[in-house]
Amino acid sequence: MGMDAQLRIAIIGCGTLGTAIANGILEPKSETGFSVKHLTATVGTPASKKRVEETLGVNSHRLTVLTKEENVRAIQDAEIVILAMKPIKRAKVFAVSGFKEALRDKFVVSIMAGISTAALGRLVFGENASEDTASLQAVRAMPNMAAKIREAVTLYTPGVGTTEDNLEIADWIFHQVGVAYQMPEGSFDICAVLVGCAGSLLLLAIDGLLDAAVAEGVKRPDVQNLVVNSAIGMLKLVPEGDHPGVLREKIASPGGCSIRALLELEKLGVRSAFTTAILAAAAKSKSMSSS
Incomplete structure (x- = not known):
């Protein structure tokens, strides 16, 4: 055909x-x-x-x-x-x-x-x-x-x-x-959950950011597009050749607000939590063919 x-x-x-x-x-x-x-x-x-x-x-x-x-x-x-x-x-x-x-x-x-x-x-x-x-x-x-x-x-x-x-x-x-x-199918489960699940994990992160705005007295609809468009713009820099870790370092200037926020996330184990979540999703995907 x-x-x-x-x-x-x-x-x-x-x-x-x-x-x-x-x-x-x-x-x-x-x-x-x-x-x-x-x-x-x-x-x-x-x-x-x-x-x-x-x-x-x-x-x-x-x-x-x-x-x-x-x-x-x-x-x-x-x-x-x-x-x-x-x-x-x-x-x-x-x-x-x-x-x-x-x-x-x-x-x-x-x-x-x-x-x-x-x-x-x-x-x-x-x-x-x-x-x-x-x-x-x-x-x-x-x-x-x-x-x-x-x-x-x-x-x-x-x-x-x-x-x-x-x-x-x-x-x-x-x-x-x-x-x-x-x-190749051997790589499919882990890559598929990155494609299928990563978006929902990032949306959870955005929801948490918006909760902070609400806690400070700002209405969620007033800042939702600010947060989403900021995230989209930053993520688009990655395919242009900027490694996520390098971008993060460029944003987190000495003594600034970003580094304080990042240190709090590291203290809470957020990075490893994302890794664990995706590995759990991949394991579930692999098991579904035999269930």
Whole structure:
């Protein structure tokens, strides 16, 4: 399948991330590359069906939204299937009659957190079907929530035997909602939690900073953008070549306010707490494929 191909895509479990991806590929950044001929999305409830139809309504002529009872139909009508349901629901979804069989000749893109390509193959073919598992055309991916504004970072890794043509499709899909990087699966869990969890940890830090402003009598809405935009600007210096540690030293001038704040954080063990949190998340991600 070459570039400029028109794709028929199904998104199974089209929640927040699934909807962001759907919006991105229905309205691609550029006219070059692939395009979506038809998108079928499945959701859990009639209320979710209405939400997706309203969100993607401008492309209603290329869109079908179904409830989860018609997952198999959605897969059968597609060439590419994006599995976007929560990983805790996978056993129930895969247990539906005909679901596994429908996936076997499709290109499967999974954004289920913590589910390796090998585990995905076992879900489709069963525990003992090692040769069949290796034949599954599949990519495991982890985009973050910034896909909603097309500024996501997405990591993806191919299953054994996945073709270059299918990798091009996966790369195109995720570049519509931000930037995408291919990496080996051995590094995926730790890198995926950095992409998927680091943002929430930084948001916790920002929330704490805003609490300090409130404690000093300043209203949270009055300073929220000040804090967020200051953090964004500083973080953008890192890709420009400034190491985080060097930047921190430049800001923390002798006898100043920043060094006092940093010393308090070190006293509280904040740096090691961040490290421990990410390592715990990576361990959880590794365990999910076998749970």
